[in-house]
Amino acid sequence: MYELFEGVLNSDEKTVLGELIDVLNLSGKRYFLRNEILHTFADCCQQFQKPAYFYHSSSIGKLIHYTHEIILEEECTWFVVRPRIASQEVWLLRADRSFEQMTPQALLDARDRLVNRYQNHILEIDLHPFYEGSPRIDDPRNIGQGLAFLNRYLSNELLADPQYWLELLYLALSKIDYEGIPLLIGDRITSGIQLAKQLKPALQFLSQQPPEEPYEKFCSHLQQLGFEAGWGNTAARVRETLELFERLIYSPQPAILETFVARIPAVFRVVLISVHGWVGQEDVLGRDETFGQVAYVLEQARSLENKLREEIKLAGLDLLGIKPHVIILTRLIPNCEGTFCNLRLEKVQDTENAWILRVPFAEFNPKITNNWISKFEIWPYLETFALDAQTELLAQFKGKPNLIIGNYSDGNLVAFLLSRSLKVTQCNIAHSLEKPKYLFSNLYWQDLEEQYHFSVQFTADLISMNAADFIITSSYQEIVGTPDTIGQYESYKWFTMPQLYHVVDGIDLFSPKFNFVPPGVNENIFFPHSQKSERDAELCRKIHELLFISEDSQIFGRLDNSKKRPIFAIGTFNTVKNLSGLVECFRKNQALQEHCNLIILTSKLHPHEAINPEEAGEIEKLHDIIKQYHLHGKIRWLGMRLSSRDLGEAYRVIADSQGIYVHFARFESFGRSILEAMISGLPTFATQFGGSLEIIKNQEDRFNINPTDLEGTAKKILDFLEECDTHPQYWQEVSEWMTGRIHHRYNWHSHTNQLLLLTKIFSFWNFIAPENNEARDRYMEALFHLLYKPRAKKILKKHLGE
Template identity: 55%
Template sequence: MINLIQDVLESDERSDLRQFASQLRASDKRYLLRNDILAAFSEYCASHKKPEHFFQHSQLGQLVYYTQEIILDSESLYLLIRPKIASQEVYRVLEDLTVESVTVQELLDLRDRFVNHYHPTEGDVLELDFQPFYDYSPTIRDPKNIGKGVRFLNRYLSSKLFQDPRQWLESLYTFLRVHQFQGTQLLINGRIQNQQQLSDQVKRALQFVSDRPDDESFAEFRFKLQEMGFEAGWGNTASRVRDTLEILDELLDSPNDEGLEKFISRIPMIFRIVLVSIHGWFGQEGVLGRPDTGGQVVYVLDQARSLEKQLQEDIKLAGLEGLGVQPKVIILSRLIQNSDGTRCNERLEKVHGTDNAWILRVPFREFNPNVTQNWISRFEIWPYLETYAIDAEKELLAEFQGRPDLIVGNYTDGNLVAFLLARKLQVTQCIVAHALEKSKYLFSNLYWQELEDKYHFSLQFTADLIAMNATNFVISSTYQEIVGTPDSVGQYESYKCFTMPDLYHVVNGIELFSPKFNVVPPGVNENVYFPYTRTEDRVPSAIERLEEMLFTQEDPAHIFGKLDDPTKRPLFSMARLDRIKNMTGLAEIFGKSKELQERCNLILVAGKLRVEESDDNEEKDEIVKLYRIIDEYNLHGKIRWLGVRLPKGDSGEIYRVIADHRGIFVQPALFEAFGLTILESMITGLPTLATQFGGPLEIIQNKVNGFLINPTDHEGTAEKILDFVSKCDQNPNYWEEISNKGMERVYTTYTWKIHTTRLLSLARIYGFWNYTSKENREDMLRYIETLFYLIYKPRAKQILEEHMHR
């Protein structure tokens, strides 16, 4: 990008850059983010009567487009430029318009100086740099391939391994020998003693099963295969065994990465899975709508059901049913003694609709029962996680009667516990971020000290660094979650380089081009969320009850607002009441548009109705704000606010009832990591408008199967809603057209079957490479442990001491 800067300085636009810089200095802001920069440049172009093309197509316009941050100090203009996805460059422009490059360390010092926390006379701050640990591992080159890590890793390591045929055969042979289930040997036994015998016996076995009827059960010829050195696990019928052996035979003779992935994906090596979801109220009834629950609870429960179902299918296809092999999935969460009428005080709860999936709740140790016996905010949970992991390990080993095969962490706290468990048990680990708080709260790292009492971001961000670097692989719901878009920085990308003033500088926090990143979007529970047109599966009494609750029922304890005209088209939204979900923002958009109020009603299912009923500070603030907006814009008679906790069945039917009324679902979040409610509304047939900031950008194809909105642009959002309403009024088929395309989008891309098949394939392939490549990650893990013991633990102890005096 230095060339582009030089082009600006050597052209007539040099004076424009000087004047633009002068305009920025005249404003109050000294730290501008991309939206601020674009707005300021637009203002400059207008005030200086620049031609229309200048904003985008001039050299200065291009430079502004690529600039993510501008920091102004007394003498210089610092430009943080993002020339392409997952890349940044920093330049200092002096008053005489000379330009010099700025190092990462200088940038972090500058940011510290900006918040008056730069103390060079006191010595350097701790620097964290994970890059050296990635220098000897393969990295992806093309940003387009980020999120397709397993494909790259398999291709790269396969090519290296296949170069040495002897090592390749030895690695595969030893890998096949290690597989067993509770003492029962799988795949190959002691009659095959080396790799050459393996190759010979595969050909013998192939010849044998080729003469059997395709549908003949494995049990019928099991003992004959045992004599040749093959145990159960190759298939449940002669045709399945033959197919698997053919893949292996071709792999032994002509190895290639596609064949290896196909073969490894068939190997029965995962039977016991732990899904870690610590914080919040984790239950199946009476918890949705409470702080720290919602999307993550739904995600993990649906994932557990789907994983068990897929494991059962895999075990059957592998021919292991006759051996009594049964998969087990455990959701590890915390036990809350004062459970407020929920089942969160029960140690073990079976997951509905499963044979052997369980919620295992382990309590926090009782340092202070007044705290630990109650729900604890996700922002204050940190002091209890290490001892929790120690206690949970014992419980898991007892429940599984052995070690699990895969541990999947969820959210920052669950990911940290997953790391501690996987480190101790030597198990393959996966993490799912769901939401990285650093992206949700602007400048949260820069002003962490001012926010520490409320949010404890020093622990949150440290735990994120630990988990994302320690894990074997990462599951991301979307590509942009990792590295954003050409216009915005990704959640993980924000950890690449940042400062926590007076605590540490992160020079390189994560290798974005690492093959550990994989995009595997979640699905939606099709038993609960299905199209409104499937009337045969809907319950008339539930429809009638929800109709009344949504539009006419009077219940001051749980419902605020009476509609003057319940027949108007409903605008519907359902989310927690917190700042990021922005339900108050949607109410304000509605309040500012008289035309929207004339044509629609606003119906919100959101949190609680009264401040005194909430334990969450953000929720309290949003409750007060929502009442203020209703009064300020006189929305009485036009809005319904339901402070209810919906049972699972009702949460699906409520979308369908809104669809019956030809309504619209609006998701107005300031940022949404993925957006399960978007999938839920689309699959039920409800046309959906959702935030353009985050995951919805990849779910919704704008103006094809839904609409993207900028919820910070109140007027623009109202116009998009009104435009859709007008088109529906003019052409009733238009509502159905968007409805049908939304359903099609979910069914072809976002099902749990697709998700779990991919997740298990990833776990097997990463497990294979961890075993065969003998990758030495001990140096990185020791570095991570140092971060845990020297930064995380002392800061967690400070919270614990405060909790002890409550």
């Protein structure tokens, strides 16, 4: 960036830069983000009558397009530039037009001064030392592909020092057991060298057996050679696995390592943690703020149990009576409003041994802990919950789990506490991080603390994401964003919590712990509308009437012409989900109203049903827009929660009318409803801000919309409708593409395979390099006790009325 700054300041372009800074100063603001900077620069280019190329291709044009933040101080201007994905730099431009690269610490001080909360000495959190010396990814394009990276790294290490790594492989395999029953390697084999030697007679023996010969028929011979159960259920399967191991020893390659590891039976018990989610089944799929998370963990549990059962059978371990055991750990809620959320143990439907285990919060104040608690208020109860849950889990499993998966910020913190205590592999799934969702939430945390308690949550995020053995994300952008936007995890790289602490290096984005493992959808519930034979005719009729005709106290609006093409939207009420923005877009475009009806499905219809002021405000805003602009007869609003089965049919009924689905969020980390709509066959328009950009791919930007550009969004939808009217087959072509995209790319089978592979690889990695994790986890414990707990106690005092 030095050359770029120099090029600007040593040319006539410095005049434009000075004008840009002057214009920003005139606004009265001191902190500017990328969009505002670009718009102001475009105005300056127009004012100076610059040619079209100047905006993009001049030195200042390039500099401004790399700039994500500008902070104005009296004698200087701060630039936060991002020349590459996952790489931010801080530059200071002084009044005399000299410039210098600065440290993150200096920038954080400037941000504190900006809000008049600077203090000279402040705690600095720096996680960089814990990643020094560890293998890391070089190319930003490969961020999120940690599994592939570690496979290559370990294969190269095997080649470089085969003797040493053979002994490590032996030690790792020899420690695999189930309830004290040794698996894979028995005590007759005492070293890596002996293990390698025993492969030849074992393979020679197996080559003489019929391929389909069951393991129990020849197990005694293999045990004499030192090989226990777990290599396979037939002679052919055992032989293939041992051959893979032999090839791994003598000619290691990443593909061989991955295939071999996939066959190793090392995972039998899994905990999925979703603490506050109101976790139930049937019609109890969470509250509005956790609906997607609960559906996710239920489907993940089913898929995991099914995959583990298959692995155990193929490994020949079902003969020993070994069964997978999956537990969804959540909180027990005594005042459960007629649901099963006060039931300690509940079997997950369509599984043999997956369960919801509910553990109550300690009764600091039953008026609080006996009821559902919002994700923003839950923090004081998590430590005791983790202690109580550990006892319950050990009793339920009759042993330790092999994997603990946290969900969302609170679940990830509990996963850290349990993993640390039990010495078990920890996986984090954030789903959505609040810090990047709420603009400037860290900078103004003191003003937001009463409502959101961000100081506790952001500290919990730092602890859990760094303590986790691996992190899975639904999209690449979740980690490092796009060339134009900062990633969710990237936003934790450096930031300030004024008068509390500075994070000068909060996470290594190039760590192989990050892995892109997108979820799937339940294809028994969400499937294409064209699969008529699988649809229930009576359910279809019922949902059609509900969406287009029925009258109910929880339905607002009667359509003047139900034959118009429907625009369908589903969402919760907050400013981020932006349902009011979609209604505003619809009301502003007459052509859209002439072509379409707008059908909205939410869980609430009236302001008095809201659980917080933000939600009530959004509901009132929708009612006001409809009333003020006379949209009656054009909009239908259902304020009710549909079961998953009914929801699946709702997408299909809209598709029967050749409708479309619109996801208008200001930001969406991933977007579960986007998957559901697409696989149902609905052409789907989704926000360009977030993970949906990756879901709707290879469509030349036709279905990515900017929710801040109402006119542009309406034009994209109308262009699509015009194409459908001109070429009747076009809607069907897009529908089939959408369905195929989700079916092949976003499915639970692929997700679970990757998740178990990651568990095994990172468990092995922890085994060979435990000293790195111990130092890191000690640091995380310090943050937990010295920062997190005091902040959480303040929330508890508030709950107790002290």
